[in-house]
Amino acid sequence: MMLKNLLKTSLLFILIVALGSNFSACKHDPIIPDNTIDTTGTDTTDTDTTNTDTTNTDTTNTDTTTVQQPHCDPDSVYFEQTILPIFAANCATSGCHDAISHEEGVVLDNYAHIYDEIDPYDLDNNVFKAIIDDSDNNRMPPPPYQRLTYDQTLAIAQWILQGAPNNSCVEPVVVCETTNMSYANDILPVLQSYCIGCHTGANAGGGVVLNTHAGVKASADDGALLGSIQHNPDYSPMPKTLPQLDSCTIAQIASWIQAGALNN
Numbered sequence: 001m002m003l004k005n006l007l008k009t010s011l012l013f014i015l016i017v018a019l020g021s022n023f024s025a026c027k028h029d030p031i032i033p034d035n036t037i038d039t040t041g042t043d044t045t046d047t048d049t050t051n052t053d054t055t056n057t058d059t060t061n062t063d064t065t066t067v068q069q070p071h072c073d074p075d076s077v078y079f080e081q082t083i084l085p086i087f088a089a090n091c092a093t094s095g096c097h098d099a100i101s102h103e104e105g106v107v108l109d110n111y112a113h114i115y116d117e118i119d120p121y122d123l124d125n126n127v128f129k130a131i132i133d134d135s136d137n138n139r140m141p142p143p144p145y146q147r148l149t150y151d152q153t154l155a156i157a158q159w160i161l162q163g164a165p166n167n168s169c170v171e172p173v174v175v176c177e178t179t180n181m182s183y184a185n186d187i188l189p190v191l192q193s194y195c196i197g198c199h200t201g202a203n204a205g206g207g208v209v210l211n212t213h214a215g216v217k218a219s220a221d222d223g224a225l226l227g228s229i230q231h232n233p234d235y236s237p238m239p240k241t242l243p244q245l246d247s248c249t250i251a252q253i254a255s256w257i258q259a260g261a262l263n264n
């Protein structure tokens, strides 16, 4: 109990510090680690759609010179873009908290069901306590699944403290840069946000492993990766149970595959 309280106190402290910094969470790769709290080591700042590249001479982009006001509040966490993908990939999976399995009566597959399990403005609820529980016996997701990342945990905490709203926000894409896509900077952050929770190791959905470059390349080479995210009827639509990726992200992944799906 003492330990839990300590954990909670320290988490709250971290939260206060992190919320004070410019924690931004509304992008098409929605778990945007601030540089100070980036645990993945991947730089996602270049996917910021407000960051218009003035050196870009690509003629396909000249019709989109108007820089629109961003609609998303950089200090807010959005349920649809950030929170639902975390629960869908890590909790609402088959055998766990999907509508069919509902382990211990808990279903975490949509807003109403998730809201049922938490209390707004209050981190003292079973779901959040299980996420930060430091014992392998009690933590969620349980072993062999990976713990939620620091950024994912922080996003859930921030969203609860915002009152757990059913909010959504998509930044208008002013410029969609699709040339010279990098696996580390452009592709991996998308996979981490939307896919890897269901596509890791022995539990990988459909046997498709997406947490290694070799696995991603194999799926890219056989056409399933692009087919599934484009919702080509020959493939299972991905990300499973989530809205389709935005068209810019799909175009970026297509371009990276076209260029050889390199580990660049």
Ligand code: HEC
Residues within 6 Å of the ligand: 088, 089, 092, 093, 191, 194, 195, 196, 197, 198, 199, 204, 205, 206, 207, 208, 219, 224, 225, 228, 229, 234, 235, 236, 237, 238, 239, 240, 241, 242, 245
């Ligand atoms: C909630 C879990 C979940 C998420 C999130 C998810 N997948 Fe899947 N995926 C599965 C399962 C399960 C299968 C096996 C086929 C099925 O059940 O539809 C699968 C199958 C696939 C396949 C094989 C499709 C085929 O028809 O051969 C590909 C490729 C794939 N996923 C890619 C992705 C990508 C890329 C993402 C992220 C954009 C993603 N998945 C997100 C669970 C998931």
